[in-house]
Structure formats: C-alpha cells, structure tokens
Amino acid sequence: MSAELPLTIDEAGASLRRRQLSSVDLTRQLVSRIHASQDTIAAFITITEEGALAAAERADAELAGGTDRGPLHGIPLAVKDIIATMDAPTTANSHVLDPAWGQRGDATVVRKLREAGAVLLGKLGLSEFALGYPDPDKGFRIPKNPWDLARSPGGSSSGTAAAIAGGLILGGLGTDTGGSIRGPAAYCGISGLKPTFGRVSKEGCVPLGYSLDNIGPMARTARDCALLLQVLAGFDPADPSSAAVPVPDMLSRLDGSLAAVRIGVPREYFFDNLTSEIEHAVRKAVDDCAAAGAIVREVSIPHAANARAAQRVIMFGEAFAYHEADLKTRPELYGKWTRAQLQQGALFSAADYVQAQRARSVIADEVTRALQDVDVLVTATDWNVAPTFESYSPEARMRQPDFTSMWNLTGHPAMSVCCGFSEAGLPIGVQIIGRVFDEPMVFKAGDAYQRLTSWHTRTPRAPREVQVT
Amino acid sequence: MTDTLEALLARAKLPMTPEEVERLQRNWPIIESWLADIRLPEARYAEPAAIYPAQRPRAG
Numbered sequence A: 001m002s003a004e005l006p007l008t009i010d011e012a013g014a015s016l017r018r019r020q021l022s023s024v025d026l027t028r029q030l031v032s033r034i035h036a037s038q039d040t041i042a043a044f045i046t047i048t049e050e051g052a053l054a055a056a057e058r059a060d061a062e063l064a065g066g067t068d069r070g071p072l073h074g075i076p077l078a079v080k081d082i083i084a085t086m087d088a089p090t091t092a093n094s095h096v097l098d099p100a101w102g103q104r105g106d107a108t109v110v111r112k113l114r115e116a117g118a119v120l121l122g123k124l125g126l127s128e129f130a131l132g133y134p135d136p137d138k139g140f141r142i143p144k145n146p147w148d149l150a151r152s153p154g155g156s157s158s159g160t161a162a163a164i165a166g167g168l169i170l171g172g173l174g175t176d177t178g179g180s181i182r183g184p185a186a187y188c189g190i191s192g193l194k195p196t197f198g199r200v201s202k203e204g205c206v207p208l209g210y211s212l213d214n215i216g217p218m219a220r221t222a223r224d225c226a227l228l229l230q231v232l233a234g235f236d237p238a239d240p241s242s243a244a245v246p247v248p249d250m251l252s253r254l255d256g257s258l259a260a261v262r263i264g265v266p267r268e269y270f271f272d273n274l275t276s277e278i279e280h281a282v283r284k285a286v287d288d289c290a291a292a293g294a295i296v297r298e299v300s301i302p303h304a305a306n307a308r309a310a311q312r313v314i315m316f317g318e319a320f321a322y323h324e325a326d327l328k329t330r331p332e333l334y335g336k337w338t339r340a341q342l343q344q345g346a347l348f349s350a351a352d353y354v355q356a357q358r359a360r361s362v363i364a365d366e367v368t369r370a371l372q373d374v375d376v377l378v379t380a381t382d383w384n385v386a387p388t389f390e391s392y393s394p395e396a397r398m399r400q401p402d403f404t405s406m407w408n409l410t411g412h413p414a415m416s417v418c419c420g421f422s423e424a425g426l427p428i429g430v431q432i433i434g435r436v437f438d439e440p441m442v443f444k445a446g447d448a449y450q451r452l453t454s455w456h457t458r459t460p461r462a463p464r465e466v467q468v469t
Numbered sequence B: 001m002t003d004t005l006e007a008l009l010a011r012a013k014l015p016m017t018p019e020e021v022e023r024l025q026r027n028w029p030i031i032e033s034w035l036a037d038i039r040l041p042e043a044r045y046a047e048p049a050a051i052y053p054a055q056r057p058r059a060g
Helices: A009-017 A023-037 A047-064 A100-102 A108-115 A158-165 A182-188 A222-232 A276-291 A304-329 A336-347 A350-370 A392-397 A404-412 A439-452 B003-012 B018-037
Strands: A044-047 A076-080 A120-122 A171-174 A191-194 A215-219 A260-268 A294-297 A376-380 A414-421 A427-434
Touching: A009 A023, A009 A047, A009 A120, A023 A044, A023 A047, A023 A076, A044 A076, A044 A158, A044 A191, A047 A120, A047 A404, A047 A439, A076 A108, A076 A158, A108 A120, A108 A336, A120 A158, A158 A171, A158 A215, A171 A191, A171 A222, A171 A350, A182 A191, A182 A414, A191 A222, A191 A439, A215 A222, A222 A304, A222 A414, A222 A439, A260 A276, A276 A376, A276 A427, A276 A439, A304 A336, A304 A350, A304 A404, A304 A439, A304 B018, A336 B003, A336 B018, A350 A404, A376 A439, A392 B018, B003 B018
Parallel strands: A076 A120, A076 A171, A260 A294, A260 A376
Antiparallel strands: A044 A120, A171 A215, A191 A215, A191 A414, A376 A427, A414 A427
16 A cells, blocks of 8 residues: 555544645545555445545635644545435445435434544445345445455455555444454454444444444544544434433543553453464463553453354344345345345244343343453454455354454443454454443553554555456 | 244245255254353343333433
C-alpha cells in the first residue's frame, strides 16, 4: 500500500487541522484507490463518490471557517451494506432484501456519523444477511483479504475489514452477532470492537439475531475505534434494545499505561484448541502486558464451552423467524450457504430457544463473576489465521472452536487487536473483553498494548488480482 | 435420516434440495450436541435472559 496518506483517523485529523491535507484531496485519493482495487480486494458494493466529495468540500469549508465538528470531521469512512443510508440502496449482499428497504433514509448510526462531519465513501461488502459465505453464483463482488487475496477476510464484515487493511478507508462500521466484527479484524490485522449490547442503536440495520446483534467500529487502532464509538454510542428510542445509560468519555482512560491493569486469562476452553502460532502470539501479548505492569491471573468460566451452542440456537432461531416466509416462497434467491445456514433454525423448538436463554443467564453470571476481580479478560480472537476460500465453509466452521460468540451471548464488550503475524505473514488477533458498559477500559488496554507494539502499523503489499471460484 | 430430524423437516415445510437434506443429516449430530449443551443443570431454576421491559422508554 502507498504510504503517503495517513493510516489512522487520528493522524488524518491532525493533518486536516494543520492544512497539510484537505478532506477533498484525501477523499479523491481514496476513491481512486477503491476503484483501482475493485477487481482485487473488492471491498465495496456501492461507491458514493459524488456525495462523498460534496461532504468533503463542506468539511473543508467548515474547517476553514472555524467550525470543527470533532475527530471525525472530514474523515473518509464507509458502512457495511446492511445498514441503511439515504444515498445508496442497502442490499445485505442479497437478492432477497426488498430494494425499497434501503431507500428510507439514514440509520441512526449513519446520521450520527454525518452530523460528526464524516465523509461516507459507500457501502461495503459482507456475507449475505451477515450470515452466508462467499457464493460467486449470486453476482456480488466477494471481498478478499489484502494480506493474501486467496484467503478470506473473514465474515461477515468482510468488506469493512478488507477496506481498512487495504488502505481504502480510515475506518468503518461492521455488525457482529457471533464475531462478525472481531473475526474479520483478526484476519485482516486491524482493530474492531463489539460494544456492550444496547450501547449502539441498531435502528436501520437488517437484523440477524435480534438479541445478539451489535453495530460497532472498525479501524486500524484501538484509539480510532474509541473515537468512532464516542460518536456512535447513546440511547435511541427507535431501537427497542437500546440501553438508556450514560455515555462515558471513551478516550478518558487512554493514558498508555498498563500499570496495575488486572488481566484475567480464562482457565477453561479458550486455550484448548488453537494453533501453536496463535497460542504463542496471544500468550506473548499477555506476557508483554505483564512486563509493562499489568497483573495477570487465571479466572474461571465453568461453562465457557457451552456458550457457542446457546448462541447458535438463539441466533438461528431468531434468524429463521425473520427469514421463514422467504425461505418457503423464494428460496432460490438466497445464496446456497445462506440457505443452508438458515435451514438449521427450523430444527429448534420453542423450548430449545428458552433453554438456550436460560443457559445464557447462567453463563452471563459466570462471566460477570470472572470480571469481579479483574479489569479485562484476554483470549485469542480466532483459533487460526485467515483460511483460504477453498477451506472456508459453514460446515468446516461448525467443527472448529469459537472464541467470539460467547460475548454476544453475554453482552460484554469485546475488541480484537493485532498481536502478531504467522510464519506465512498472516495477521493474528487477540481479544480483550471488558465489563458491561466499560468500553473505556477495553480501549485503555488495547491502546496501551498498541503503544508497546507495532503490529498494527504493518500494511500489506499492493494486491495482485485473483479469481474466486 | 433419524425420526426426529425427519419430523422436524416435515413440520418446517421448507422446499429443500436433496443436497440440503443430506447436509442437515450430516450435521445433525452436531446440532443434537448443541441441544444437549444448552440443558445445563445449573439453569434448572434460572430465568431466561431475554426479558424486555413492559414499557419502553420513549423519546421526549
């Protein structure tokens, strides 16, 4: 990737305010990169070039006139194409979604980004309805991992992660029902946060699992994620699951210090089945934090291994309820993998769903207890590095360990940051989990770790074109 | 196909290809293991997690 443009929201904001760079110049250069990468990284479904340039011109004029809307003013971002925007259709990467759905206006989070002065470059690719797997038969571009175009950037926020890692945007929005922000963040070597359930409004977002879904920030650094969440967070009466809680200063604890930060490492499940490269990188990250003054101790979450089952029963049950009519009347419009995933939801009874919700109560209590004497928990984000497209399938996934969906089940905030690279040069993610509504502590730990290390500053080389079959 | 899976698919009334039915048959043991995993003895007297307030807060 070219090094002349800023890589972070923070750096870009400083350049804009020093007049070293204009928002229009930055936007033009990134739009040019996006067009040039649509046959390689293929991150975008819709590019809103005209609107972006108009927003960038407004941002420059306002800054020149002394109006500064804050850290996102004039910053080019983009949105996963499952979130409504008034300037582009919303597809959810599917031929099933009514085209009129996306034309109704901005989702709450998009309105907030625009009010904060952000420049939205378009709608980013994803897995169909945030659930499917790449299906070349359906005609949508398939986002690829900028570190190796033969590999998946993960799902479902594949376009957002690929675009940030590929230097096409400085940050963006993903959604996360079982790991769809954190998995792609880990596979692409960037940062991504699933906020506490209820922290960010989901109004204007196509649902997958009503009680598990989150919209959250993705960017190169933990600090940039904090800047984004500051704008996104807040109660919204238009979202029934939005939490009426105060929004703290998300940057208030970014002091670069890990001194006396108490890190809990789960004893059960999370270190049982992962590759040696991943385990080594994650344990090294914990050791680095300890060397910087953090206090590390083991904690117990006795039913950690049961969390994935409860999350799956709830997610597939809720998703099936949303999709049942379309699965019966026009199943051929879905991608084959999406259909296969959704069909599983037909196999659960109402009692199964309630049992999963009761298991959810027990496991959430266990996590709350584990966090009583520590500030954060640390685990690997994924058991392995980004898979090749050939080996990436829902059936393979069913048989692999899952370290992210537990925090959707319990509602706790969880962030992935890069903690190393495999021998093959692929990024590895470490996951930081905090207490409910304590995102500032998660950001503190992630930001301090990134000040100790340089993994997050690495960028992939310019990609070559590959074909996904 | 097990009787249980057959009954569940019959109840669902989903149009499915033979490949899709075969895939569910193949994965049924995993799904059955999920159904066992969610029945925790510790949850015997637990309330389900999804409890919504009777009255939602309104704007203004």
